[in-house]
C-alpha cells in the first residue's frame with residue numbers, strides 16, 4: 337500500500353452552532369502536492385489547524401505521517417512543517433537573525449542547511465536585510481525557509497499565495513514546484529483554481545465544510561463545462577439573430593455590453609466566422625472564465641450548484 341502523509345477520515349469540527357468542517361476525508365500520498373480548495377469560509381484553515389493539533393476534531397481521525405494525537409501526542413508534529421495564515425518574524429532583525437533564532441530554539445541544525453534552504457527559497461541575497469523592509473512575498477518565502485529548517489517530510493501551507501502581487505505569486509508557485517521536485521509532500525490551501533491546477537496533483541474542493549469534489553486535476557477537467565466567451569461586435573442585434581443558425585450554442589446579451597456565448601469551442605469558432613461573413617466587425621472576443629474556474633463556481637456556489645449535470649464525487653480516496 338502506498339504510504340500516506342495525511343490520512344484524515346470522517347473529520348468534523350464545530351464552533352458552537354457553526355459546523356466548520358463536516359465529515360471530510362482527505363488522503364495525501366507521500367511525495368505529492370495536494371490542494372485543499374474552497375471559497376472563504378469553506379473550512380480550509382480549520383482543517384489545516386487540526387492537522388497541526390492547534391484544535392481537536394469533534395469526530396473522525398487524523399493520521400499525519402502515520403501518527404495521531406491520541407497515540408503520539410506532540411510527536412505527531414515530527415516531520416511536519418509549515419504555517420497557518422502568515423508567518424511572523426521580528427521586523428527589526430534580519431531574515432538570517434530570525435532564522436538563526438529559530439534554529440537556536442530547535443537546538444541547531446546540520447551545517448550548511450541554512451544556506452541550502454535560503455538558496456531554495458531564493459532569499460540568499462536579501463537575508464541580511466531587516467525583515468521590516470521585506471515585501472509580503474519575501475516574508476512568505478522566509479516563512480517557508482523557517483519551516484524547511486526542520487527538514488520536514490510534509491509541508492503544510494495555508495493560502496501561501498494569498499495577498500501576493502503577480503510576481504510574488506509566480507515565485508511562490510515556482511518554489512512549491514521546486515519543493516515537490518525535491519520529494520517533499522506539500523499540502524496547501526487555496527481559493528484559486530488556477531493555482532491548484534498549476535501546482536497540485538490532487539485536490540479536495542470544500543464547500544461549507546463538506547467535500548464537493550475529491551480527485552485528480554485530470555478528473556476535475558473532464559467535468560468542466562464549456563467555456564463562456566464575451567463577444568462584442570459593431571452590430572450585436574444582428575449577431576444575436578445569427579445565433580439561431582447555431583443551436584448548439586447559448587448566446588445571450590451580456591450584463592453591460594456585448595454578447596455572452598457558451599458552448600463547445602469549435603461551434604463558437606463557426607459562429608464567429610458566420611458573424612464576420614455577414615460583414616459584422618468583431619470588436620472583442622475573450623473568455624469569461626476558464627472551464628475549471630467555471631466548474632469551481634458551480635461546485636461551490638449554491639446559486640449555480642443545480643446546473644452541474646453530474647453529482648459531486650463522494651468523499652474518499654479515488655486512487
Ligand SMILES: Nc1ncnc2c1ncn2[C@@H]1O[C@H](COP(=O)(O)OP(=O)(O)OP(=O)(O)O)[C@@H](O)[C@H]1O
Pocket residue numbers: 351354355356374375376377378379380381382383527
Ligand atoms: N475559532 C472560531 N470560532 C468560531 N467560528 C470559527 C472559528 N474558526 C472558524 N470559524 C468558522 O468556521 C467556518 C470555516 O472557517 P475557515 O477559516 O476554516 O474557512 P476557510 O475556508 O479557511 O476560509 P478563509 O479562506 O476565509 O480563511 C467559517 O464559518 C468561520 O467563520
